[in-house]
Amino acid sequence: MATQLRESNRPNPAALVRPDAVHRSVYTDPDIFQLEMERIFGRAWMYLAHQSEMKEPGDYVVRHIGSQAVILTRGKEGEVSAIFNRCTHRGATLCAFDKGSAPHGHQCPYHGWMFNADGTLRFVSWPKNYDGVLDKKDFAIQQVRLEEYRGFLFGNLRGDAAPPLVEFLGHMKSSIDDLVDRSPAGELECGQYVLRHYYRANWKMTFENLNDTIHPGFAHSASVVSAKAVANEVGGPGAIVPTLGMMLANGKPIQFFQDLDMVTAPGGHSYIGGHMGADYSPDTGDGYTRSLIEYHGAEKAREVLSVDRHLTLLYPSSFWHARYQTIRIIRPVRHDLTEMIGFVFRLKGAPEETYRNAIEYCTGANSAASPVISDDLEIYERCLLGNQSDAREWIPTSRGLHEDREQTNSFTRMPATSEAYIRNQFAAWADYMGQA
Amino acid sequence: MTDLVERFVHHEARLLDERRYDEWTALFLSDARYWVPVAPDQPGPEAGPSHFHDDIQVLKARCHRLANPRAFGAEPAPRTAHVVSGVVWEEGEAGEIIVSSSQIMLEYRNRGGFEADQRIFGGRVTHRLRQAEGAWRIAYKRIDLINAEGPFNAMLAPL
Numbered sequence: 001m002a003t004q005l006r007e008s009n010r011p012n013p014a015a016l017v018r019p020d021a022v023h024r025s026v027y028t029d030p031d032i033f034q035l036e037m038e039r040i041f042g043r044a045w046m047y048l049a050h051q052s053e054m055k056e057p058g059d060y061v062v063r064h065i066g067s068q069a070v071i072l073t074r075g076k077e078g079e080v081s082a083i084f085n086r087c088t089h090r091g092a093t094l095c096a097f098d099k100g101s102a103p104h105g106h107q108c109p110y111h112g113w114m115f116n117a118d119g120t121l122r123f124v125s126w127p128k129n130y131d132g133v134l135d136k137k138d139f140a141i142q143q144v145r146l147e148e149y150r151g152f153l154f155g156n157l158r159g160d161a162a163p164p165l166v167e168f169l170g171h172m173k174s175s176i177d178d179l180v181d182r183s184p185a186g187e188l189e190c191g192q193y194v195l196r197h198y199y200r201a202n203w204k205m206t207f208e209n210l211n212d213t214i215h216p217g218f219a220h221s222a223s224v225v226s227a228k229a230v231a232n233e234v235g236g237p238g239a240i241v242p243t244l245g246m247m248l249a250n251g252k253p254i255q256f257f258q259d260l261d262m263v264t265a266p267g268g269h270s271y272i273g274g275h276m277g278a279d280y281s282p283d284t285g286d287g288y289t290r291s292l293i294e295y296h297g298a299e300k301a302r303e304v305l306s307v308d309r310h311l312t313l314l315y316p317s318s319f320w321h322a323r324y325q326t327i328r329i330i331r332p333v334r335h336d337l338t339e340m341i342g343f344v345f346r347l348k349g350a351p352e353e354t355y356r357n358a359i360e361y362c363t364g365a366n367s368a369a370s371p372v373i374s375d376d377l378e379i380y381e382r383c384l385l386g387n388q389s390d391a392r393e394w395i396p397t398s399r400g401l402h403e404d405r406e407q408t409n410s411f412t413r414m415p416a417t418s419e420a421y422i423r424n425q426f427a428a429w430a431d432y433m434g435q436a
Numbered sequence: 437m438t439d440l441v442e443r444f445v446h447h448e449a450r451l452l453d454e455r456r457y458d459e460w461t462a463l464f465l466s467d468a469r470y471w472v473p474v475a476p477d478q479p480g481p482e483a484g485p486s487h488f489h490d491d492i493q494v495l496k497a498r499c500h501r502l503a504n505p506r507a508f509g510a511e512p513a514p515r516t517a518h519v520v521s522g523v524v525w526e527e528g529e530a531g532e533i534i535v536s537s538s539q540i541m542l543e544y545r546n547r548g549g550f551e552a553d554q555r556i557f558g559g560r561v562t563h564r565l566r567q568a569e570g571a572w573r574i575a576y577k578r579i580d581l582i583n584a585e586g587p588f589n590a591m592l593a594p595l
Contacts, residue, residue: 193474193484196587200552222507226500230493243494339587344485362485368588369472369488371501374509377590381547382508 011035013433017426020398024387026429027202033335040432041066044267045147045154045168046317047329048072050190050345052151054080058103058117062095064331065155070144071095072153073102075117082144082155083119089139099192119143149173150180151188154317171265171410175312179322181304184291185349188325191359195342197368199377201384203316203332206340207425209376210311210319211272213257213416214399216250219379223371224251242357243364247371260416261405268315268428270421274308274323282323283353291349315425324361325354336384342366397422441525444572445537445563449518452594457499460594464574465566466492471578472595475585487581487588488595495594502592510545514593517542528564532575535563539579543593557595558582 005015005023011032016023026032048063049072060073062085069085071094085093087108094106094115105122106115112125119141124130144155147165156162166173180188199205209215217224227247231240237248260273282288293301312320319328325345332338344362346355364370368377387395400418407413414420451460464470472487481489490498501507522538540558547553564576579595 191484193478195474195485195487196585198587198589200589219508222501222504223497225504225506226497229500230497233496234493241491241493243490244497247497341587342485356482359482359485360489363487363489366485367487367591368586369591371494371498374590374592375507378509378511 013039013430017430018394019423020401021394021396022422022426023393024390024395027204027384027387028335030335033202033332035433036332037066039435040316040429041068041332042157043162043432043435044316045156045162045165047152047314047327048082048146048155049080049153050151050188050343051080051148051153052189053099053192056101056103058101059099060095060102060106060117061099062097063155063329065144065157066332068157069093070155071106072146072155073106073117080146080153081118082146082153083115083117083141084144086141087113087115088121088141089113089124113139115141150176152176168267169314170267170269171263172267172269172271172312172314174307175271175309175314175320175322178304178307178309178312179320179325179327179345181296182292182322182325183347183349184288184295185347186295187348189346189348191344191346191355193344195362195366196339197342197366197373197377198333198337198339199380200336201338201380202335203330203338204425204429205380205383206319206330206338207268207313207315208422209380211262211270211313211416211421212419213260213272214254215379216252217254219375220247220250220372222375223247226371242360243371246361246364250372254417257416262414262416262418262421263411264414264421264424265411266428268425269313270315270424271309271312272416272421274310282357283351285351285353287351288347288354291351295349313421313425315428321361321365324365325358326362326365328366338380340366397426438523438525440572441533441535441565442523444565445523445535445561446520448563448574449520449539453516453518455502455513457502457594461492461496461499464492464495464577465568468492468495468574469576470495470594471576473578473580473584476580478584487584487586487591488579498594507592509590510592512546515544516593530566532564532566533572535565537561537563539595541593541595555589559584561595 005012016026046065049061053061054074057074057076060071062069062071070082071085072080072082074080085095087094090110092108092110094108114122116122121136121139145159146153146155149165154165227244231237262272264270328340328342330340342362344358397419403414403418405413470488470490471481502510519540520537525533525535528534539561544554559581562578565572566575
């Protein structure tokens with residue numbers, strides 16, 4: 001067994017994934033994690049930032065592609081460039097904060113080398129030492145290829161060898177459209193305050209949990225019980241605040257999710273149908289719906305509001321929740337340590353209440369103190385602890401293996417109770433990891 | 437008055453440490469808010485998401501959950517010890533008083549006994565207290581953690 005799973009000193013990824021199971025080491029082996037950084041995070045298009053986060057020339061944010069820190073800066077001409085957060089001299093990081101303004105460029109704190117937004121080296125200190133020695137052109141910071149889709153900036157470490165972003169997104173473009181089209185001005189603005197949580201387990205746990213519709217009735221049962229108890233105290237489910245509604249939603253009967261659709265697409269992406277029903281409106285006064293009709297026209301507005309997706313998983317970078325204008329990105333730190341960052345977007349032109357609802361949702365869904373996520377984090381960590389045991393090598397991913405409802409070239413549809421999205425993730429995983 | 441305010445803040449911390457959550461939530465007025473911002477400069481809970489932004493319903497549901505053995509994030513339950521210091525107060529509006537204190541909360545969950553099982557939360561705590569039915573109650577509690585930006589692992593015990 002040991003020789004099958006590793007080729008010489010490196011793991012052999014092809015031997016770790018079966019059509020209905022995955023080997024436990026994909027969660028526990030630091031060498032696998034290292035290979036994932038090279039072969040998955042080094043190749044996939046990663047959602048990094050929204051245009052609105054860098055408003056003025058010089059504004060920057062620092063994000064991660066796997067374990068690589070990348071600075072995205074709006075340059076003098078208005079375009080955004082991405083460069084590694086590493087001085088080309090001694091290697092010190094240029095930015096100490098995760099966002100800020102550097103209108104004159106990024107200066108290294110060590111010897112004062114100064115870089116433009118696009119990574120070109122503007123000057124070195126005491127240049128006469130370098131006369132005839134150093135050509136500044138050779139010491140530009142390497143750029144990361146960026147592409148934009150509707151205001152969202154994605155980065156790819158493969159540079160020109162990467163396929164176009166739209167090809168990578170494929171059918172999942174429609175989930176990004178779903179978010180942007182909900183703005184009554186056709187525009188989003190990323191909120192400046194973000195929520196960060198972490199857990200001591202593998203990054204893939206989040207991808208495999210967020211569209212798992214069987215676990216809420218078990219892992220989150222305490223939240224259901226407590227929300228019911230408070231609902232009874234305050235006069236029934238009609239009188240509760242949205243966060244309690246979110247807790248209660250975990251108690252939906254499994255048949256509800258069996259009837260709901262899940263959609264998987266090539267590349268490891270997936271989404272499941274919504275829980276709230278198509279008549280959901282993110283404000284109570286219907287001002288939102290009116291402003292959307294004004295912008296799109298009645299027919300298009302109806303079409304936009306009829307899209308009902310709970311959560312889109314864009315593998316391996318991000319989690320998109322169009323109906324609550326929330327995006328979460330993942331930062332794998334080690335095989336056993338993962339950070340999640342949650343952003344809330346304002347739908348420009350929508351009533352203020354719409355933004356407040358989104359904030360409340362993001363707080364309830366993404367805070368480390370969330371009555372829901374806090375139990376998930378515990379479960380992720382228990383899975384890491386359990387999977388360190390070699391009592392059993394293979395983890396089944398077989399739920400709903402033969403229940404597909406529809407197959408097209410761009411997506412496959414099945415019941416939302418299926419583990420098809422996990423199998424789909426590991427198909428993409430094996431594909432990325434199998435290419436040397 | 438200073439004595440009374442100090443006793444109140446220490447008493448509240450003691451209720452948390454002894455997990456007397458029913459008595460703790462009873463200290464809060466029905467329109468109270470419990471807020472833990474995600475940044476020192478966050479102007480208000482409407483400006484962005486928060487670690488905690490609870491009204492009395494969420495606060496009660498949170499505490500009710502902690503008594504449930506199926507709240508797995510609290511299995512085993514967190515033990516806490518609050519250290520309260522530097523309590524100062526001033527008069528606020530409409531008979532309210534505004535209390536400021538420095539607090540450190542040690543938290544421990546026995547999940548194997550290694551160092552990551554114990555955490556330290558700390559920062560500046562602001563209470564707005566109002567009198568109702570002859571007793572001081574909490575209208576507002578805000579905790580500015582020194583590491584407000586996080587990231588945080590699961591937080592089950594109220595701060």
